[in-house]
Amino acid sequence: MINVARLSVFLFFALCNSLQSIGQIHIDADFPGGNGVVDSIIGDTVYFHPDLTGTEGDWFYWNFRAISDQPQTWHFKSTKPNVMTALGAAFSEDGGYHWQWIDQQHNLGQDVFAFTFSGFDQAIRFSFAQPYTQKNFERFITSYQDDERLHLSSLCQSNQGRNVEQLVISNFRSEASSKILIIGRAHACEMMTNYVIEGIIEALLSGTPAMASLLEKAEVMIIPFLDKDGVENGNQGKNRIPRDHNRDYSGESIYATTRKIRSFIPKWTGDLPWIGIDLHNPWIKGTNNEWAYLVGNANPEIEEQQRRFAQILAESRRGSLIFDTKHGLLAFGEAWNKGSNYEKGKPFTAWAGQFFGKGLRLTTTLEFPYAINHDQVVTADNARSFGQDLIHAAAIYLAVIE
Numbered sequence: 001m002i003n004v005a006r007l008s009v010f011l012f013f014a015l016c017n018s019l020q021s022i023g024q025i026h027i028d029a030d031f032p033g034g035n036g037v038v039d040s041i042i043g044d045t046v047y048f049h050p051d052l053t054g055t056e057g058d059w060f061y062w063n064f065r066a067i068s069d070q071p072q073t074w075h076f077k078s079t080k081p082n083v084m085t086a087l088g089a090a091f092s093e094d095g096g097y098h099w100q101w102i103d104q105q106h107n108l109g110q111d112v113f114a115f116t117f118s119g120f121d122q123a124i125r126f127s128f129a130q131p132y133t134q135k136n137f138e139r140f141i142t143s144y145q146d147d148e149r150l151h152l153s154s155l156c157q158s159n160q161g162r163n164v165e166q167l168v169i170s171n172f173r174s175e176a177s178s179k180i181l182i183i184g185r186a187h188a189c190e191m192m193t194n195y196v197i198e199g200i201i202e203a204l205l206s207g208t209p210a211m212a213s214l215l216e217k218a219e220v221m222i223i224p225f226l227d228k229d230g231v232e233n234g235n236q237g238k239n240r241i242p243r244d245h246n247r248d249y250s251g252e253s254i255y256a257t258t259r260k261i262r263s264f265i266p267k268w269t270g271d272l273p274w275i276g277i278d279l280h281n282p283w284i285k286g287t288n289n290e291w292a293y294l295v296g297n298a299n300p301e302i303e304e305q306q307r308r309f310a311q312i313l314a315e316s317r318r319g320s321l322i323f324d325t326k327h328g329l330l331a332f333g334e335a336w337n338k339g340s341n342y343e344k345g346k347p348f349t350a351w352a353g354q355f356f357g358k359g360l361r362l363t364t365t366l367e368f369p370y371a372i373n374h375d376q377v378v379t380a381d382n383a384r385s386f387g388q389d390l391i392h393a394a395a396i397y398l399a400v401i402e
């Protein structure tokens with residue numbers, strides 16, 4: 001009898017479960033940086049894929065809003081492979097200002113994750129990583145807007161007429177004897193670089209002796225959104241047709257920002273020693289995508305300087321994210337870093353490389369991972385710390401070569 005009673009109770013709960021109503025879910029990507037196409041919603045599962053408009057081949061940027069009309073668990077399954085990191089997805093409860101990775105119990109495999117909505121009509125943003133658009137930058141930079149060491153202006157208007165921000169940070173009291181240029185988002189989807197940039201700005205304006213000394217001698221220019229249109233439109237940006245922003249340094253540039261960099265930066269640096277760093281995020285997961293590294297330049301003399309810089313960064317870093325010399329440089333000719341990768345046009349570092357020996361001391365692409373760095377979980381906070389490490393290493397490098 002007891003067994004039968006237990007079975008009855010079990011059946012009762014099972015029945016309740018199966019009869020529990022599945023609510024409605026609304027999905028949209030109608031906001032800056034939004035991207036996503038819903039294929040279908042079946043039961044408690046949303047099937048979706050990234051919008052690849054304007055992109056050659058597959059890529060993985062998606063960033064959508066989901067509103068569940070009742071508290072319940074929903075599943076989200078991509079109908080395309082390789083659009084989730086090893087951590088599955090990230091979510092934001094405040095409209096995209098703060099992000100965190102999903103509870104890993106809800107990371108249900110390569111292409112699927114779940115999320116439990118706790119309230120009625122709760123709106124949650126989901127993405128493969130932690131999106132960052134102009135509004136994030138504006139909120140960040142507000143607290144520094146009265147700082148005289150920061151000059152925020154416009155590099156140019158984008159092809160679609162948006163303002164492309166340009167920051168110059170220095171103490172401006174004495175003539176600069178060196179320049180540092182840091183650019184990000186040549187590939188619109190690569191948003192984790194903006195947290196690194198926030199860390200760079202925080203460090204530069206921190207007033208520590210090392211940074212005060214750097215600003216005494218150097219001007220640091222930061223361009224946080226090279227492909228501003230792609231960032232705001234929610235494009236992949238990578239492998240943009242007919243060529244993307246980091247293949248736009250050959251012949252006539254087709255994008256206003258790259259055109260302006262090519263005409264303006266040589267005037268800005270003059271004959272002074274300068275460093276040019278182009279920040280990127282790699283592919284979504286696996287080998288060469290889950291640790292930070294510099295991309296070896298085709299010019300071996302520049303690559304030698306990159307090795308030097310990698311060593312300085314590895315030895316001087318204080319933040320929690322690992323950067324080591326064993327993984328810290330992908331030599332030219334290795335893995336994907338071959339001449340064949342640049343057939344569409346020159347990248348920034350090849351363009352900057354022409355000034356090597358005529359002012360330029362170091363140029364490098366830095367690949368910073370989306371989600372995993374040497375088995376460490378990447379967050380906005382530790383990405384900022386990495387940015388602090390990066391600018392400290394640049395300061396040491398400049399001091400060493402002087």
Ligand SMILES: [Zn+2]
Binds near residue numbers: 186190246280
């Ligand atoms: Zn890139």
